[in-house]
Amino acid sequence: MKTYILFLVFILAVGKASAQAIKPLDTIYANDLKNVALFFPAPIRQGITGSDNFVFTYNREKEQYFGLLQAKPGKESNLLVVNRNGSVFSYIVKYKKQLDRLNYFIPKAKSIGNEKPIVADSAKVDVSKTELRNEVYYYEKFCSYLIDRKQRIGRIKKRNEGIILSVENIVFDKEELYFVIQIENRSTLDYDLNFLNLSVETRKKGKKKSLQHIYQEPIFKYNLPSKIAENETVRLVYVLPKFSISNDRRAVLELNEKNGERNLKLKISHKFINNPN
Structure with missing residues (x-):
């Protein structure tokens, strides 16, 4: 029974790819x-050890780096050792009357593998990818719903040269704020978008009054265009x-034109941020 258990532990511990060549044990x-x-x-x-005529002793109470092997006359067997870090070592052991070493x-x-299979780590990666895909799918569906919805939070608007x-709208859902933004081009020229950034503006204290802008990084952007054609209206969503x-x-909210000067800064009061729909 002991030999069977040892063999089973050995098979589970080695767990290396079958494509690798099997090397003979020392x-x-x-x-x-x-x-x-x-x-x-x-x-x-x-x-x-796989047989009773071999004894491997080591400190079971306080883990140490070495163990002692002794043998009685008899057939050869094997020795399996697992380190604290999971590394597995396996050897053929034989009795010999005169020892050279x-x-x-x-x-x-010399480790033949690790008792913890590597597949477990790849499974975690797959789970993370699945969760990310599900999250993105939810953002897309909810953003699409908000764009089709006609709800408004108030009059928050800025214009410059058409x-x-x-x-x-500003909507709170789960742990995120959804900013439904509209860009309308009533001019006769296409509008090439350079960037659309959202930041928090803070007044610095002191004799010299100045403003500090802290950029707010969106975790998802929905329907953000690179160009708004003349007489075109685009609606998009930033998720933060x-x-x-x-x-x-x-x-x-700062809108900046690429290779142009039709730039806008739209200020949003704290009451809209703190009281979303």
């Missing part, structure tokens, strides 16, 4: 007159982690 000789010391690169957590310093390279920038601002601060 042999360690021992007898009943002397101790053969085996020094491992990490403390020993478990050591098992009493100490074995075993490098990490370009009109407005925030139609939920935040609130004090009454001495305000949010600023």
Whole structure:
């Protein structure tokens, strides 16, 4: 029964790709007159021999780096050692009356594998990818719903030379704020978008009054265009982690034209940010 359990543990522990060539195991000789010391690169957590005529002793209470092997006359067997870090080492052990070697310093390279299968890590990666896909799918569906909805939060609008920038709605859902934004081009020229940024504007204290802008990074952008053609209206959504601002601060939505000067800064009061739909 002991030999069967050892064999089963051995098969589970090795767990390497079948494409790799199977290398023959090294042999360690021992007898009943002397101790053969085996020094491992990490403390020993478990050591098992496949036959009763071989004894491998190690400190079971306080993990140490070495163990002692002894043998009685009989058939050869095997030794399986697992280190604290999960590294697995396996050897053929044989009885030999006269020993040529009493100490074995075993490098990490002699490990045949690790008891924790690598597949588990790849499974975690797959789960993370699935969760990300589900999250993106939810954002897309909810943003599409908000764009089709006619709800408004208030009159938040700015215009410059036929370009009109407005925030139609601010919606709180789960742990995010959804900014429904509209860009309208009533001019006779196409509008090439350079950037559309949202930041929080704070007044710095002191004798010299100045403004500090803290950029708010969207976690998702929906339907953001690179160009708004003449007489075209585009609606888009920025999704940001939920935040609130004090009454001495305000949010600023900045629209910047590429190779042009039709730039707009739309100021959003704290009351709209703190009281979303």
